[in-house]
Amino acid sequence: MSYLEHDVQPTIVLDTDYNILAANAAYQRQFGVQGQPPIGAKCHRVSHHYAVPCDQAGELCPMRKAWDSRAPERVLHVHHTPRGPEHVDVELRPILDQHGEVVAFVERLTSIAVASAQPQQQGLVGRSAAFKDALSSLQRAAPAQIPVLLQGESGTGKELFARALHLGGSRANGPLVVVDCTGLTESLFESELFGYEKGAFTGALQRKIGLAEAAHGGTLFLDEIGEVPLAMQVKLLRLIESGSFRPVGSLRTVHSDFRLVSATHKPLKEMVAAGTFREDLYYRISGFPIRLPSLRERVDDLPLLIDSLLQRMAGKTAPQVDGEVLKLLGLHSFPGNIRELRNILERARLFADDGVIRAEHLPADLRSASDNPQAPVPRRSKENLGQLAQALENFDGSRSELARHLGFSERTLYRRLRELGL
Numbered sequence: 001m002s003y004l005e006h007d008v009q010p011t012i013v014l015d016t017d018y019n020i021l022a023a024n025a026a027y028q029r030q031f032g033v034q035g036q037p038p039i040g041a042k043c044h045r046v047s048h049h050y051a052v053p054c055d056q057a058g059e060l061c062p063m064r065k066a067w068d069s070r071a072p073e074r075v076l077h078v079h080h081t082p083r084g085p086e087h088v089d090v091e092l093r094p095i096l097d098q099h100g101e102v103v104a105f106v107e108r109l110t111s112i113a114v115a116s117a118q119p120q121q122q123g124l125v126g127r128s129a130a131f132k133d134a135l136s137s138l139q140r141a142a143p144a145q146i147p148v149l150l151q152g153e154s155g156t157g158k159e160l161f162a163r164a165l166h167l168g169g170s171r172a173n174g175p176l177v178v179v180d181c182t183g184l185t186e187s188l189f190e191s192e193l194f195g196y197e198k199g200a201f202t203g204a205l206q207r208k209i210g211l212a213e214a215a216h217g218g219t220l221f222l223d224e225i226g227e228v229p230l231a232m233q234v235k236l237l238r239l240i241e242s243g244s245f246r247p248v249g250s251l252r253t254v255h256s257d258f259r260l261v262s263a264t265h266k267p268l269k270e271m272v273a274a275g276t277f278r279e280d281l282y283y284r285i286s287g288f289p290i291r292l293p294s295l296r297e298r299v300d301d302l303p304l305l306i307d308s309l310l311q312r313m314a315g316k317t318a319p320q321v322d323g324e325v326l327k328l329l330g331l332h333s334f335p336g337n338i339r340e341l342r343n344i345l346e347r348a349r350l351f352a353d354d355g356v357i358r359a360e361h362l363p364a365d366l367r368s369a370s371d372n373p374q375a376p377v378p379r380r381s382k383e384n385l386g387q388l389a390q391a392l393e394n395f396d397g398s399r400s401e402l403a404r405h406l407g408f409s410e411r412t413l414y415r416r417l418r419e420l421g422l
Contacts, residue, residue, distance in 0.1 A: 010109045014063065016102060018042045018053055030111065031081055043107070047079045047088075062092040067102055070094055076136040078117045078127050079109070085127070087112040089139055112139065114164035119307035121315075124160050128300040130293035134161070141288045142168030147240070149225075149285050150263040152292030155339030158263035159223060161292060166219040171259050174218025177211050181227040189232050193239070196248035210247060212239055215258040225285060226266030226277065233278045240284050260285065295334040295341060302329055302341075309342050310349065319352040324359045328366050 004011045010027035012020050020038045031046065032038060044050045048057065054077070055061035065073040072093045079088040089110040094102045115124040115135050124135070141148050142165050150158045159178065166176045179193060187201075195210030212220060222228075228236060239245050244255050262285045271277035298305075303326060310318035325348075334340050344362065351361040359367055 007108065012038070012043070012107050014043055014105045014107055016067070016104065018044060018063065020046065021104065027109070031079065031109070047077070049080050062090050062107070063105060066092045066094045066105060070096065070100070070102065076112075076132050076139065078132075081111075085117040087115050087117050087132075087135060114138070114142075114168045116308075117304075119304060119311055121308070121311050124157065124164050125304055125308045126298060126301045127304060128293075128298045130297040131301055134290055134292055137288075137290045138164055138168065141165065141290065143170065144288075145169075145259055146287040147260040147262070147285050148287070149268075149289045150261065150292055151268075151289055152263075152265065153294050153335075153337055154265045155337030156292040156294060157338055158292060159221070161290070162219070162221040162223075162261045162263060165261055166221075166259070169219070169259060171218050175215060176219045176221060177215035177258075178221045178223060179211050181222055181224045183227070184229075186229045186232050189229060190235065191248050193236070194245045194247050194254075197250045201249065204249070207247075210245075210254075212245060212256050212258070213247075213254055216256045218258060220256075220258040220260055222260070222262040222285075224264055224266075225262040226264040226268055226271060230276060230278070233281050237278065237281045237284060240281075262286075295337040299330055302326065305338060305341060306345065309338075309345050313342075313346060314349060317355075319349050319355045319357050322356055322358045325357055325362060328359055328362060332366055 004013070004022060004024035007024060008026060010030050011024050012027050013022040015021055020041050020043055023032075023038055028038070038046050043063075044053050044057070048054065048059075050057045053061055053063075055064050059077060060075045062073045062075045062077075065075070072091065074089065074091045077088050077090050078085050089112055091108045091110075093106045093108075095104040095106065097103045112135070115126065115138075117125070117127045119125065126132070126135070138161060148165055150161050152158060162178075163176060166172060181189070184192065191201075191208070191210070193210050193212050195208045195213060196204050198204055198207045222236075235245070239256075240260060243257055244253050246253055268277055268282055268286070272279045272282050295302075295305075303321075306321055306326075306329070307318075310321075329341070329344075336343070344366070345357070347363070348357045348361040352358070
């Protein structure tokens with residue numbers, strides 16, 4: 001126990017049957033309930049309120065992985081805490097006996113502050129498997145200085161991910177400088193990025209510091225880097241390689257120390273093959289590529305995103321959303337992703353005079369989706385199994401009542417219980 005108390009992070013010791021054998025004070029403070037020691041409890045019951053281990057509830061189980069590999073494992077989980085569900089980075093180390101057999105595990109947990117698993121008025125929110133995959137990659141990349149390339153469709157939240165990378169790294173106290181590369185001519189791109197001296201061109205009435213210099217000590221975020229003119233890409237490459245540049249109209253060399261994050265919705269590899277994007281620049285910016293999921297891949301996150309977006313728009317006066325609206329939005333393909341969802345909600349709330357957004361407040365093409373036999377049906381993800389396991393644990397009633405509570409038939413309920421091994 002004294003060994004655990006040396007660790008400032010929440011840490012526990014588990015036996016091979018998921019029982020908590022020891023826990024330090026940090027674990028009790030962050031994950032304990034009303035001062036009750038978790039000793040003897042199942043880890044999945046404390047962390048998730050699951051009646052079954054995580055891998056049976058649709059999540060990756062670090063214990064299962066560490067048991068198989070006999071080596072430390074690290075996964076991202078959504079844990080139950082007294083503050084509600086939170087994203088937690090879980091590191092699990094197996095303890096081996098003299099014969100190399102696993103006899104116990106040490107589990108260390110780190111709460112992730114840059115993303116929320118419940119409605120929030122700012123930053124990243126999500127709980128779906130696709131979102132957690134991207135967040136897990138972000139957690140690996142954030143502490144390092146490696147250049148990150150965010151790839152995803154328009155409207156998937158690339159700037160929010162860039163901000164989370166910045167806040168999760170060692171330069172969080174420095175500036176995050178955003179360069180929108182869309183629609184910039186060569187001369188405008190150069191003057192924006194590198195700055196210029198007084199008199200460098202007509203209209204340059206005073207010296208201007210460029211965005212690359214402004215990012216010194218922080219993060220430079222090049223949004224839509226695929227839009228950078230080919231002629232400017234060589235100068236951008238030189239900036240990234242050396243951190244040095246010359247302002248327009250100047251003979252002096254300026255040095256800027258920044259962490260680079262880039263983003264694009266364009267297929268850069270195809271552009272390299274076509275000769276419209278420099279190959280050497282591509283490999284400089286894509287040290288750690290992260291693919292951001294489309295909203296179509298995050299259907300399970302829709303209620304969470306809707307609550308968060310409405311809170312950001314209207315605060316405490318945010319309207320509620322009718323169940324039929326959730327159904328219709330779940331059927332929509334969202335080519336514009338989260339940006340499109342925000343626009344739909346912004347419009348709909350203006351019609352919600354009684355504080356409830358209903359189907360008639362949605363655009364006509366969305367209202368007709370339920371009559372379209374070609375409309376995509378959201379796939380049931382592993383996340384649903386975890387929610388079912390939690391509902392099963394907490395619901396006080398018969399199986400038929402639970403089925404009605406969850407919104408499907410008893411036959412469907414029993415089929416999903418079989419998937420959980422129950």
